[in-house]
Amino acid sequence: MSEKIKLGVVGCGGILTWAHLPAYLNIDEVEIVAFCDIIIERAKEKAEQYAKEKNLSYTPAVFEDYHDLLAVPGLDAIDICTPNYYHSIIAVDALNSGINVLCEKPDAVSVIEAEKMKAAAEKSGKTLMVIRNNRFRPISTYLKNYIEEGKLGWVYAGRCGWQRRRGGPPHGSWFSDKKLSGGGPLIDLGVHMIDLSMWLMGNPTPVSVSGCTYNIFGNDGSAQGKLKEGEISTFDVEDLAMAFVRFDNGACLQIEVSWASNVPEDDVFFELRGTKAGAINNTHTNGKVLIYGEDSNGNTTDIDPGIIDWKGMAPHEKNIRNFVDVVLGKASPVFVPEQGLNMIKILEAIYKSAETGHEIIL
Numbered sequence: 001m002s003e004k005i006k007l008g009v010v011g012c013g014g015i016l017t018w019a020h021l022p023a024y025l026n027i028d029e030v031e032i033v034a035f036c037d038i039i040i041e042r043a044k045e046k047a048e049q050y051a052k053e054k055n056l057s058y059t060p061a062v063f064e065d066y067h068d069l070l071a072v073p074g075l076d077a078i079d080i081c082t083p084n085y086y087h088s089i090i091a092v093d094a095l096n097s098g099i100n101v102l103c104e105k106p107d108a109v110s111v112i113e114a115e116k117m118k119a120a121a122e123k124s125g126k127t128l129m130v131i132r133n134n135r136f137r138p139i140s141t142y143l144k145n146y147i148e149e150g151k152l153g154w155v156y157a158g159r160c161g162w163q164r165r166r167g168g169p170p171h172g173s174w175f176s177d178k179k180l181s182g183g184g185p186l187i188d189l190g191v192h193m194i195d196l197s198m199w200l201m202g203n204p205t206p207v208s209v210s211g212c213t214y215n216i217f218g219n220d221g222s223a224q225g226k227l228k229e230g231e232i233s234t235f236d237v238e239d240l241a242m243a244f245v246r247f248d249n250g251a252c253l254q255i256e257v258s259w260a261s262n263v264p265e266d267d268v269f270f271e272l273r274g275t276k277a278g279a280i281n282n283t284h285t286n287g288k289v290l291i292y293g294e295d296s297n298g299n300t301t302d303i304d305p306g307i308i309d310w311k312g313m314a315p316h317e318k319n320i321r322n323f324v325d326v327v328l329g330k331a332s333p334v335f336v337p338e339q340g341l342n343m344i345k346i347l348e349a350i351y352k353s354a355e356t357g358h359e360i361i362l
Helices: 014-025 040-053 066-070 084-096 111-124 138-148 185-200 315-327 337-356
Strands: 005-010 030-036 061-063 077-080 100-103 128-130 155-163 206-214 240-247 252-258 267-274 277-281 290-294 300-303
Touching (some): 005 014, 005 066, 014 040, 014 315, 030 040, 030 066, 040 061, 061 066, 077 315, 084 111, 100 315, 111 337, 128 315, 138 185, 155 185, 185 240, 185 252, 185 267, 185 337
Parallel strands (some): 005 030, 005 077, 077 100, 100 128, 155 252
Antiparallel strands (some): 155 267, 267 277, 277 290
């Protein structure tokens, strides 16, 4: 492979617009040669924008069917930015065609589909990475190193979540249509904080899950703003999920995510409790990670390392750069498919536990 990756993009909606495309405009090792979207006008718009921003003498190809994009000669990789239901379908087809895959989260909408992705990657020998941008936040990389140096000790318990007081997707969005999304805030927001917590904890293997889900505000549209008279909107997913996960090493993780809930304020948070110290990041830490432990005399200590979140290169760009470097043979992947499979096992088990009222053994 040359030092420049020929990339195709599938899905030209919001996540490509505000996160992926800005990253590619800064990465010289990537040349986007094709854009694909079921709304062809969106693909054309992004292709023209990319050509203008990069001062190209040509406009990348545009397609309505991703199969046509996969047939582009010399294509090295694709970036999947579609609704969740199509992630695994497109990824498996691409991997089976010998093409490297970067995919937006979540990995898939079921364990069976995630297993297909993992198997296709192993059979093809190609790279499969799913976006885990929160691993690339400044506080995340700092704390990961801090933990690996043994300063927190054994991280045996955690709490994480993403609560919104009112913050559902717009009416008519695929996010609230279970067939396309696979679920509500758990699979939309929960993936981020569950993955970050597990990664910091050393990626232990989940062994059992218990959870509850609720659709309280989605039924009348208030999770997304009140429905107008005569307006119809599909909302057959949860607006709140709570769960408890046990891991093979004895550690545990509490989870809480919502698009709508009667809480004081929105909050994105994680807490880790180790045998030597604990760490926390939430709305009230002003973007910092704070560490709580004790000194050699047994006195409790509060440490502010001074690491500011969201400073410098955007986490999405760092994530995409890691994928590019992996494909070019310059780096090891921060994410591997086994981690994605474990994530989907957890999400699927939470939904199953909520439905049955019982703990699910994995």
